[in-house]
Amino acid sequence: MATVSTTFTFSSTDITSDALSFTVSETLSLTGSGGIQRFNLSDATNSGSAYQVYNSQSFNETDPTYLYIKNVTGSGFSGSAGGPGTASFVHVFISGSGPADNGKFPKLQGAHNGLPSVATISQGGFAYLPINPDASYYIFAADRTGTEGNITASTIVEFGVFN
């Protein structure tokens, strides 16, 4: 059984005029393997131009499963929010897909309008999500308003699913 350590540090010296600083750590006991992949969302061709990062019920619903995803678009890997109108945002949403969903989830509809985005990751930003193993997770690139046409450059993501 593999073990993975995750540590998250959140710190500020001026938020609400008080210092804010904390670190949380978690040790994951994993039954499967995992790794990090890098993908250009402009190459996404499945499911209405969205890219599936996790297929529903690939793992048992009681098996803790974790998704890490980072928007590495642009030259700076530690960039802040980016311009809301033009920067590439990675939108994450969940849906069912095909028979694997067993009817539990609405299926993907049209241009991925089945369910609302659950996360919007700006350039340089990242997310760490203990996911619902019963759901499928998809990502697509758009600006913050969700308009894909404004994004002309590639949107590069790196992600990993750990179980």
Place this chain on the structure above:
Amino acid sequence: MATVSTTFTFSSTDISSDALSFTVSENLSLTGSGGVVRFNLAAKYTGSMEDPNVWGPRPGTDAYEIYAGSGSSNDNNPSGSVPTYLYLKNVTGSGFSASAGGMSTASCVHIFVSGAGSGNHTGSAPYGASNGTHDVAKIYQGGFAYIPINPNASYYAYSPTGSGGAGLTGTIIEYGVFR
């Protein structure tokens, strides 16, 4: 304008026989204030709740709202333009660094999103008439999540009974929303 630094480190020496170690950092430029609060989910909801993945999405009234979305139309295209971040940790139990916990007895915090017109839940019940999504995250005891959220959607937390994990004796969370 406040600034917050977030750093996330992910490391393993044995996963898939290769060492895995990386650290990502992000500097948030925040326009509002934020802090971390601690809350007992049992104070909001103590009754039995079946597994939503079997019985369909939850309405927002069955859970604790941790972020109120700004959008009146909760489709897939958020109109909110202010980057907003949610940190949430399940601190239930004596160990704050516990791993997954027992699947059948530990309190598991479930997160879902909802809002006016949330999703297009066409088809028959149960999801045809519901106003929330299925779970988007399941946080076991000692676990945490960090999500750049959709400012248009509302986010809810609850700890259900049923196969999703039991939340009978109080599930303590700490969370913060930063924007």
